[in-house]
Amino acid sequence: MASTQLTLIAPLDSPLPPVPEGDVLTESQWTTLLAIADTIVPAVEASSSPSLKSLSVQSSEYTNAVQQIQKAVPADAPSDAVQKYLAERAGSLPRFKELIQRQFGDYMREDALKGIRVILSTLDTRAGCLLLTGYSTSFYNQPVNIRQQIIQNWSQSYLPPLRQLAKILPALCVSTYVKQSATINSVLGFPRAPIHGKPGKTFDYSFLQIPPGEDPEVIETDVVIVGSGCGGGVCAKNLAEAGLRVIVAERAYHFGAEHLPMSSTDAGIHLFHSGGVDISDDNSVSFVAGQAWGGGGTINWSASLQTQGFVRQEWADEGLPFFTSSDFQNCLDRVCHHMGVSTKHIEHNDNNRFILEGARKLGYSAKEVPQNTGGNKHYCGYCTNGCGAAEKQGPVVSWLPDAANAGAEFIEGFEAEKVLFDSIKGRQTATGLQGTWTSRDQHGGVSGSTRTKRKVMIKSKRVIVSCGTLHSPLLLLRSGLTNPQIGRNLHVHPATAVGGVFSHTHNPWEGGILTTMSDEFSNQDTRGHGAKICAMTMLPAMFLPFQPWRGGLDFKIMASKMPRVCGHVAVVRDRDTGRVYPDPVDGRCRIAYTPSAFDRRHALECLMGICKMQYVMGAEEMWLSKSDILPFSRKASASEEEGVNEPSFQEWLREIRRKGMNQPETSWGSAHQMGTCRMSSVEKKGVVDPSGKVWGTEGLYVADASVFPSASGVNPMITNMAISDMISRGIARGLRVEERREEGARL
DSSP states (O other): OOSOBOOOOOOOOOOOOOOOSSOSSOHHHHHHHHHHHHHHSOEEEEOSSOOSSEEEEOHHHHHHHHHHHHTTSOTTSOTTHHHHHHHOOGGGSTTHHHHHHHIIIIISOHHHHHHHHHHHHHTTSHHHHHHHHSOSSOGGGSOHHHHHHHHHHHHTOSSHHHHHHHHHHHHHHHHHHHHHOSSHHHHHTOOSSOSBSOOOOOOOOOOOOOOOOSSOEEEEOSEEEEOOSHHHHHHHHHHHHTTOOEEEEOSSOOOOGGGOSOOHHHHHHHTBGGGGOEEOTTSOEEEOOBOSTTTHHHHSOOBOOOOOHHHHHHHHHTTOGGGGSHHHHHHHHHHHHHTTOBSTTOOOOHHHHHHHHHHHHHTOOOEEOOBOSTTOOOOBSOGGGOOTTSOSOSIIIIIHHHHHHTTOEEEOSEEEEEEEEEEETTEEEEEEEEEEEEOOOTTSSSSSSOOOEEEEEEEOSEEEEOSOTTTHHHHHHHTTOOOTTTTOSBBOOOEEEEEEEOSSOOOTTBSOSOOEEEEEESOTTSSSOSEEEEEOOOOHHHHGGGSOOOOHHHHHHHHHTGGGEEEEEEEEOOSSOBEEEEOTTTOOEEEEOOOOHHHHHHHHHHHHHHHHHHHHTTOSEEEESBTTSOOEEOOTTOOTTTGGGOHHHHHHHHHHHHHOSOTTTBOEEESOOBOTTOBOSSGGGOSBOTTSBBTTOBSEEEOSGGGOSSOOSSOSHHHHHHHHHHHHHHHHHHHHHHHHHHHHHHO
16 A cells, blocks of 8 residues: 555544533433343353353354454454453443433433333333333343343334334444444554544634623624534635624534544544434434534545536526526636645545446446545545544635634634524614623633633624534524425435445555445436445444444454445435424424435435445445345355356345335435525525525525535535535625725715
8 A cells, every 4th residue: 555654643632521410311221221232232251151241152153253353353452352352341331321321411302312211111110021022021130142132023023113222222332332442443453543644733723712791792793604614614714805804603612633533432522413423303314414613524524526417407497597607617616726626646445446446347437536635645534533634625724724814703612592683674684693602611621610601692794604404494493584494405315335344454444435436326217316326434433333233242243344344335315305493392403304215216226236346346245234134145156257146146136125225124324414494596495595695684694505405416515615605705795885885875
C-alpha cells in the first residue's frame, strides 16, 4: 500500500456531560436488562453444566471457536487475547450501565422507554415470563443457554412486537459493548486512531461569551444563522464577505482536530444527533445525523457529488427553473472549487476497489466519487467521528474560517427556541431569534458542573434557519408557523447492507470511506428511482450493530472476522415520504417513516447486485442485514468458471427474492435526510419559495437539505451547499437594495 504509515498519536480525550440524574430503570429492571446484555454478548466457556454467568458450549465447539477467531488476531496481540475476548460479557464492562443510562435518560423518547420498562418488568413475573418465554422462571434466573434460546425464539415469533424486540435489544447491546469492550479491539487489531496520514490543526475559533444576568442578553446583528452545518457555513461565508454583520448560533460545541477522531462513545454524544442514532416511530429505520460544530459536514464521508441531471429536471418541472439554469451549475462549481473537490488524489481501499472491479466483471456501471479533501490524498476511514487530519474541507475547515476572517461571530451551546416576529406593513416579519446559551465548564469542556445558562435574544434583519432536515421544521413550528407542509415530505435514502468475508486481511476501517459507487440499479422505474451501490463506514461500532444477531458465540465469531470484511450498502432514492414532528411530551424530534413497498423493491434488486458483486470478487461468506436470511457460505468445490451461476449461490438469491425486504426482519439505516421544508413554486406545495424565503413571512429563510423538493439520489452535501450559496447571495443582494433605499430616504 502506498499510503504513509505513521506512529499513532492518540487524540485528546473529550469528556462527556454528566450522566442524567435519577435511575431510568428500577433495580429489578436493570437486573433483567443486564441479563439480556450478558445473553447477547456472553462470556463463553467450555462446560457441560448450565450457568447463569456464561454460555456453556461443548469443548470441541469452544476449541473450534478459538481456532476460528485466532485466524484474525494480529501477531502482536497478547497471547491470551482470544481467551479474554470469549470470557468477556457485556454487562461486566465498567461503563456499560452508564452508557445505557445516558441513552435512555437523555435520548430515548418517553413512549419507547415506557415500552422497554413494561417488557423488563413483565420478564420478572411468573405470568409474564410464561407468556413471553414459555417458562415461569424469571428471565434473569435462567441459565444463559436458555436465555439465548428465548431471544432466538422471539425473532421467529408470530407476534411482530417480539420480532421487533429481538432486533432492537441486540443492536443496543452490541453497539454499547463494541464501544466499551476491553478485548475486541485487540482481537481485531483495531487502533484507536487511523495509522495513515498525520494530525492536523483546525482554525482557532473565538466564540461569544455571555455574561451572567437575570434578564435576557440582547445582541444585534444583520443576519443570524441558526446552525453551522453545510448550509449555514456557506451562508455565513457569503454574507460576511458581503460586508454584513453575521452571527452563527450553534447548539453543539467545537472540538479541534486534536480531539479527532473521537472514540465512538464520545462521538455519539458530542458529534451526532440523539446520542448517535435515532429510530423511526415504527423502529424500521435507524437515522444518523450530525449535531456538531460544522453539522453533518463534520461527520460525513467526504463524498462530493453534484446534483444529477434528471433530478434537476424533475425540480425544474415543479416550477423551479433555477435548477436547470447555468446559475445553479455555477453554484455547484463554486462550492466544489472552494473545497478542492476532485478524484485526482484518491487511493481506494479494498472496500471501494471491489466495487469498481466487481462492477467491471459483471458489466455494471461504476465510477469514482469526488472527495472534498482539498487536493490531498486522504486515506482515512475514521472521519465519520471527525477528521483529525483537518483535510476534509467541510464547514469547520473551509467555510466557517472564511466567515470568521470576514468578521462573522459565533455562539456555541445555543439552544434555539423560536424565531421572533413583528408585524411590519401588515406582514409577519422575522426580527430575530430567542434561545438559551449554556457555557462551557471551568476547564473549557462540557463535563463539569459549573456551566451557566442565560436567555439570549439576537435581533437581526434576516434569520436563516439551517438546523438540518430533522430540526429546521421543528424550529419553525415552535415559532408559531402553521403551514401544514412543515415537517412533511421527508426523504431519507433508506439503506441496507451486505457484509462479505474475504480470504485476506485488509482492515476495512483504513482508507477513504466512500470513494466509488455503482449506479447500475439507480433508475428502475425510468423516472430516476432506484438504488446505488456504495461502500460504507467500517468502524466496528458502526458496522456490527446492523448485523443480525443469531447467538452469543455466533456474534463473537462473526465480529472477529471484521478485518476480512467488506461492507456495501444499497442506498435508495426514495419516492415515498415520511414526516418529522415534535414529541407531544417533550418536543424532541420524532420521525414517522417506513420504507414503502415501492422503494423496498428497488432496494431488493440492488441488494442482489451487491451479493453478485461480492461473489465474483471472491467472498467466502456473505451476511445480509436481514434476520430471516441465513449467511451464505461459498462451497469449496464451487467452480470459478460458473461465477454467479453457481447453483447454491443461485438458490440463496432465490431465497432472498422470495422473502423480499420484509419488516421487521430487514434493518434499514439513513445518513441522508431531506425535504421537510421543501422548496416550491406555490405556497400550498411547500415551505419555502424559490428564493429560500419561508412562505407567508418576510426576512425568514431556510438553507439546508430540508428545502430539497425531493430526494437528491446522491449524498446531499454539494446540492445543499449550492442551494445555500444561491439563497445567501440573494439575501445579500436584498439587504443591499434595502440599504440603498433607506439611504435614499434619509437624503
